[in-house]
Each structure stands twice: as C-alpha cells, then as structure tokens.
Amino acid sequence: MSRISLEAIAAGQTLAKQLGLECSAAVLGAASSAGLSEPASSGGSSSFDALRGAGLAKIFAIEHSLLEQYTADGYTIALKQLIAKFAPAYVVFPHTYQVRDYAPALAARFGQALNSDVIAIRFGESGAPGGSPIFVRQLFQGRLNGDYRQSAAANSAGGAPAACFVSIQAGAFRAESLKPESDEAAAQPVPVEAFAVELAAEQIRTRPSAPFRESAREVDLASAQVIVSVGRGIREQENIALVQALADALGAELAASRPICDAGWLPMDRQVGSSGQTVAPKLYVAVGISGAIQHLVGMKGSKTVIAINKDESAPIFEVADYGVVGDLFEIVPELTKAVLTTKG
Amino acid sequence: MKIIVAIKQVPERDAQLKIAPDGQWIDESELGYSTNEPDAYALEEALQLKEKHGGEVVALCAGPARAASALRDALARGADRAIHILDEATSGEGQAQRDTLGLARLLAEAIRGEAPDLVLTGLQSDDLGLGQTGVVLAELLGVPHATLILHVEKMEAGIRVKRELEDGWFQQIEMPLPALLTIQSGGNRLRYATLMGIKKAKGKELRTIEAAALRAAGALGDAGAARAATATLERVYLPERQKRTEMLTGTAAEIAAQLVEKLRTEVRVL
Numbered sequence: 001m002s003r004i005s006l007e008a009i010a011a012g013q014t015l016a017k018q019l020g021l022e023c024s025a026a027v028l029g030a031a032s033s034a035g036l037s038e039p040a041s042s043g044g045s046s047s048f049d050a051l052r053g054a055g056l057a058k059i060f061a062i063e064h065s066l067l068e069q070y071t072a073d074g075y076t077i078a079l080k081q082l083i084a085k086f087a088p089a090y091v092v093f094p095h096t097y098q099v100r101d102y103a104p105a106l107a108a109r110f111g112q113a114l115n116s117d118v119i120a121i122r123f124g125e126s127g128a129p130g131g132s133p134i135f136v137r138q139l140f141q142g143r144l145n146g147d148y149r150q151s152a153a154a155n156s157a158g159g160a161p162a163a164c165f166v167s168i169q170a171g172a173f174r175a176e177s178l179k180p181e182s183d184e185a186a187a188q189p190v191p192v193e194a195f196a197v198e199l200a201a202e203q204i205r206t207r208p209s210a211p212f213r214e215s216a217r218e219v220d221l222a223s224a225q226v227i228v229s230v231g232r233g234i235r236e237q238e239n240i241a242l243v244q245a246l247a248d249a250l251g252a253e254l255a256a257s258r259p260i261c262d263a264g265w266l267p268m269d270r271q272v273g274s275s276g277q278t279v280a281p282k283l284y285v286a287v288g289i290s291g292a293i294q295h296l297v298g299m300k301g302s303k304t305v306i307a308i309n310k311d312e313s314a315p316i317f318e319v320a321d322y323g324v325v326g327d328l329f330e331i332v333p334e335l336t337k338a339v340l341t342t343k344g
Numbered sequence: 345m346k347i348i349v350a351i352k353q354v355p356e357r358d359a360q361l362k363i364a365p366d367g368q369w370i371d372e373s374e375l376g377y378s379t380n381e382p383d384a385y386a387l388e389e390a391l392q393l394k395e396k397h398g399g400e401v402v403a404l405c406a407g408p409a410r411a412a413s414a415l416r417d418a419l420a421r422g423a424d425r426a427i428h429i430l431d432e433a434t435s436g437e438g439q440a441q442r443d444t445l446g447l448a449r450l451l452a453e454a455i456r457g458e459a460p461d462l463v464l465t466g467l468q469s470d471d472l473g474l475g476q477t478g479v480v481l482a483e484l485l486g487v488p489h490a491t492l493i494l495h496v497e498k499m500e501a502g503i504r505v506k507r508e509l510e511d512g513w514f515q516q517i518e519m520p521l522p523a524l525l526t527i528q529s530g531g532n533r534l535r536y537a538t539l540m541g542i543k544k545a546k547g548k549e550l551r552t553i554e555a556a557a558l559r560a561a562g563a564l565g566d567a568g569a570a571r572a573a574t575a576t577l578e579r580v581y582l583p584e585r586q587k588r589t590e591m592l593t594g595t596a597a598e599i600a601a602q603l604v605e606k607l608r609t610e611v612r613v614l
Contacts, residue, residue, distance in 0.1 A: 072479075072489065097510055101491045104444075104476035105483040113444040113574045116474050135575050138583070140471055143361055144370070145583045148575035162573040205488035209516040211509055226613055250613065262530030268512070275508055275528075283613050293473065304611045306603065307589075313360065315583075322606055323589045324599055334600035342604050342614055 001050045004168075006175035008094040009054065011121065011168045013178070015090055015133060018123045022057040026082055026195070028067050028075060048190045053180025060195045066204060067197075072102040073204045078197040080109050085195075088163050095167040097274075107165040114165045115148055117293070119172045122147075135166060141292040142315035170274075170297055219253065219269045221277045226252035226285075229272055229299070230260055233288020233309060233328055237265040242332050243287050249339040255279070257295045273298040288328050291316030308332065345399035345498065347390040348460040349423065350451055350481070351383040353407050353414040354471040367579045379414045382466025386527040388534050389496055390464050391422045397498050400424045402458060406450050408432045412550065419545035420537030426548070427454055431555035442577050444476050451477070452484040453558045462503070463524040467492060478526035489524040490517050494531035506531075 009025055016023035027048075051059060060082060067074050075098075083091060083106075091107075093099040095117045107114040120136040135148040150164060180186040221227060228247040234240055240260075247254045254270060261271040272279055273295045284302035289295060291307070291314055299305070300319045307320035308328050317323045324331055355361070356376040364371045379387075390401045403418035405411045406429035415426035429450050455463060463485070468475030475491075482489030494514075495506040502520040508528050509515055537545075592602045608614045 097492055097508070100475055101479070104479040105489075107574075108445065108448075108480045108483045111445070113480070114474075114476055115575045116476065132575075134578075137473075139473065139580060140355070140361060140370075141473070142583070144363070144580045146580045147578045149578050150573060150575045164573045164575060166575075205519060206490060207518040208507075211513045211515045213512055214514065217512060250607075258530065263533070274510065276512065278511070283607070283611050306606075311358070317589055317591075318583060318586060320589045321587060322603065323591045324603075325591065326596070326599065330596040331599055334596040335603055338597075338600040338604045339607070339614065342608065 001048070002094070002096075003175050004094040004096060004170050006050055006178055007170065007173045008092050008168045009051070009056070010173040010175060010177045011118075011166075012090070012092040013055065014121060014173065015092065018133065019089070021089060023055070024058040024060060024086075024088075025051065025056050026060040026062060026079065028062045028078060048192070050175075050178065052190055053182075053185030053188050054178040056191060059190055059192045061192055062195045062197055064197055064199050066199045066201060069208055070098055071204050071206050071208060072105060073206065074199060075102045076106045076109070077199055077203055079106055081197050082195055083110065083163055091163050091165045093165070093167040095169050099167050103165060103167060110163055110165075112162065112165050114167060116167045117169045118148075118166055119145075119169050138293055141290065142296065142318070143313060169293075171300065214268075217269055218267075221253055221255055221270065221272060221279050224253035224279070224281050226250050226283045227255050227272070227279055227281045227299075227302075228252045228285045228287065229255040229257065229289060230266075230287050231257040231289030231295075232259050233290075234260070235288075237263070239329070240265060242329070242336075246285070246287070246332050246336045246339070249336045249343070250283075250285075252283075252285070257289050257292070286316050286320070287332060289316050290314045291319065345393060345397050345462060346402070346458070346460045347393060347399065347462045347464060348402045348404055348455055348458060349383070349387045349390045349418070350404045350455075350463065350465045350477070351387065351414055351418060352380040352405065352466070352469050352477075353377045353411045354380045354469055357381075357470065363580055363582075367581065368577075369580060377410055377414070379417055380466050380469045380471075382468060382470075382527065382529050384466070384534050385529045385531060386464040386466045386525075387418055387421060387423065388532045389493075389527050390462075391535070392532060393462070393496060393498065394422075399461070402427065402460070404451065404454060405429070406431055406447055406454075406555065412552075415550055416545055417537055419548045419550065420541040421535055422541065424548065426550045427458075428550060428552045429454055429555050429558060430552050433555070442472065444474060444480060445574075448477055448480040448484055450555055450558050451481055453561070454553065455481070455485060459522075461521045462496075463487070463522070465524070465526050467526045467528050475526075478524060482524035485522075485524065487522045487524050488519045489526070490519065491526040492528045493525045494528050496525065 012023045104114045115135050118135045122134040132150040139146045230243045255272045256266045261268045274297045278298045280301035282303050284305045286307045305320045306322045307316040308324045312325045362371040401423045403423040403426040465478035492508040493505045497504045504518045507515045592599050
C-alpha cells in the first residue's frame, strides 16, 4: 500500500476523530482482496497489513475485472456507486496524478468541486458553523496559503448531507500515526467488506497501455548524498556551467527544477519534483529555484537545504535551513572558490 | 480538426503579491497579468496539431475585461479566432473566480455551441493550482478525457496520447473524439508571438459574450445547496514558517565563507 495512501487514511482518521465520525477506507482493483481476511499471525501478508489496528470501521474492497487497469471512467463509476450507497460526509484521497485524473469528475457528479492538494486540516476555530473544519491549501505556487471552509450544513434533496471531497498533499500527514498501539491491535483482523459494482465495458471510453520508461534512468539522484539543483534563475543554458562547477567542487550530482528540463537544458533524468525524482540527500543546494509546490514535494525531505535566490519571498526559503537572498551569479562562483580552497 | 483551447489569465509569475486589507484575497490593483503557462503549452499543442492536420484553433477564456489581452496574445501566436466570456465577477474578491463548477459550466456552455473535436486546457493554473477545470469540463461535456498529456497523435479513428505518470514513467492512451485533454508543460517548446503574428491577430475574430447571458440561456444547473459541501476560500495569508531559516548576509565572498563553515562543521560534507 503506497505511503501516500496511508497518509490519506491518517488525514481521514484525523477528520473522523475530531468530528466524531467513523472512518473507512476503499481499495479498488481486480484482486484487492487477496490475503484480505487473513489474520497477521498466519504469516500471510497483504497490502492491508499496514492498516491492521488502525481503527478503521471498514475497508471496502471494490473488485471488478474492468478495474484491473486504472481508467478514469472505471474508477469514477465504481466510487460513485460506493459513495451513493454509504453517503459519507467526507471523501478523502491522496493527491496523486491518478486522483487528479478522476476525482474532480467524481466530485462533479455529486455537484461538488474537489478541495485538492490540502496541506493541513484545522478545527475548533470560532465562527465555524457546525464545527466544520478548515482545509488549508497553497496558492500562487506556494507563496500564500488559503483557508477553505464549508459555508453551511449541506443538504441534498434526499436530506442526507452531501459529501465534501478532499485530496491530501504528500507528506501533509504522517503514515506513522496509523501504527497500531499494541500487539493486540496489530493482530486484529482487517474489517474487509467486498463491494460489488456494476460496470460495463462500453462505459470505459479510454484504452490505456502499460506504463513504460523512456530510457534507462542514467542518473540516480535518489542515492546522491549531495545535490546541487538549478532553476529558472539561471536564465540561460550556458550559465548552467557555473552551477555544474559548484556541483563538481562539492562532489555532488547536478539536478534541476522542471522548467530547466522542459526547456531541454538538462535531461529529464535530472528533474527533481512530483514528475521527476524524489530525493532526500544530506545536502540540497537550490540555486535560482523559486520553490513551486511541484518541486518542493520532491526535495523537502532533504536533511539540510541551502537556498540561493534573489527574491526574498520565494517559497524555497520556507524549506531552507540556510538562505541567501542575493545574486547567484556572484554567490555561486565565490562559493565554488571557497569550497575548492577548503578542500585544498 | 477543430480544437478549442481554454486559457486563463493569472498574475505574472514574479509579481510581488500583497494581501488585501480584509485578508480575503490579494490586492489586484497593481498586478501585471499573463497567460497561465500550462495553458500556453496547451495552445502550442493545438497549433502543432493544426499545422499537421489542418482545421481551426479557437482560444477561449472566461475572465474580466483584462483577459482579452491573453486572447489577443493567443491569436498572435497562431489561434484562428477567440471567444471571451466577459465576467467581471471573476476578478477581485468575486467568488466567481474560485467557483470551479460555475466557471466550468460557463466554459461548457460556450464550447457546446462550437462542437469541437478536441478541447485542450493546461494542467493547472499558477494562481489557484486546483488542476480541475479541464476534468470537470470533460464531465459536463460528456466526453472522455486524459490528464498530464505531453503529446497528441491523431489516429484513423480517435487519438493516441502520451500521459505522464510519477517518477519518470509514461503511458499511452487511446481514445475516441471528441475528447478533452489537460496538457502538461514541457511536451513542446513554446512559440511566441511575432510582429507578423501580432499584425495578423488584429484581423482575427475576438467575440465577447456576457457571462450573465450564458448563465441565463444555459441549463447551468442549480448549484446552491448541493454545492455547499464544497469548502470555499475564506482568507489568504503568508505561510507560517515551518523551519527556522538562518539567513546569511554580507558580500558574496563573506557569504561563501559562512556557507563553507556550515558545510564543514554542521552539515559535514566537507
């Protein structure tokens, strides 16, 4: 079970606990129930082991041959049936590329928009009608935060409150919080319930192929101890040599934010971010990188971050341990010189 | 192929943002605006498809009066004509600009009348970053969609598209037309308006429709109570610092010396 899925469940648990609601999970796929009901002690391990003792009311296993491969139509139709039947107050997703592909359509079928890429949930603030939570999102590429709140108790024609759809940013909640509190809790059987969906082949309008990689990954940024990363601030392709010199001096791998790779100045292999590699080196030096959300998500786990940027309000400084507001064209060559001098 | 490209005008990338006194939104009074960059990639893909297969590229934008400049820029880059859904409620604290469903409904109403083969949008906007308008639009139009698309290939019947997945993976998807795609950045190099393009643009059609008229005419659906469950934006603010950042100052040489000291003694990579 992917880490980000566990984090979404942790977010759901937080909501449920604060609002006094039950929290359940739904898993889609063709064979999601494999190993489902086996107690941990039997030695069988399934993707649900991570959820033992997590206090979920139910885990719905939605199985259908047409769900074997992900399609927006398949997932939207299947989840619509689940949500229509159980009428949850909140539907929580991990903010993955897959969720971005179908969750907005699913929410729209219930007349809702998706509250996407939420970084935090707050409770108990004055003026909150009926104790509704505040969902925090990032705006303007991370320069500002925004508080989102439901405006009133929602009631659809049938009287049951309409669902609020939320997707959670990677790293916003901790998967560790799901760890069972005791060995007994860990040995609990997983409360799985199969949910049958009606799905016909002609409802699926797209034909996806199996995922592939373009070429063998030549650079493994994930194993680099030190990374020097370059962003738009470098202005021209030939200026990258300046940053390469710093990387060489530090014995570091060179990486880049997406726009540098989009422009073809560095290969996609060197991209750090949600579409590229996620890294957590000992040291990450961000040169001329503003710190857009898609980039931060790929490097905020770095042990130490040094950021050099001429804009003091650049979001990169929020994840930096050491920051320099200045001209990289002056600072980087001086830094390279100083490093080489120290190394002798 | 008739392609509609839905674009959005957003505050310029490097704009210094000021929060409005009531804290509900930013102060837009001195901001410069430009076309949302992911939408520029959508327009580029549309123009390349037209160059290969013929047809027409129509730029569409819902926004206040200033949004017309984004449409003129699209025309200058090569779009054949443009449609501006004029809605002053989409600027300032107008909730309309943050009402994903309302906006998508307006766009859908304008698109339905055009009956395009393909609708392209950018993956997400640089201001709100919700990344949903395209997908919701596909839902309202009742057409299949795919997101994070880098490249579109026209086939005998339908299209084959290259979709980006996380961590360096990709996927091909085949789908029939009409369809909607949200375009990821980097699939192409962007072309920019030339002087010739700007000249030509003056003679191209830019039709303005009042949003109110579209709302009255279309069965734009209720939204009211059902939508109340969606959380709406209440206030904006500077993010609270998660980390205590030590800012280093001085001349470049002094900063370099301080950094080397940190690298040696604290980070321990030297």
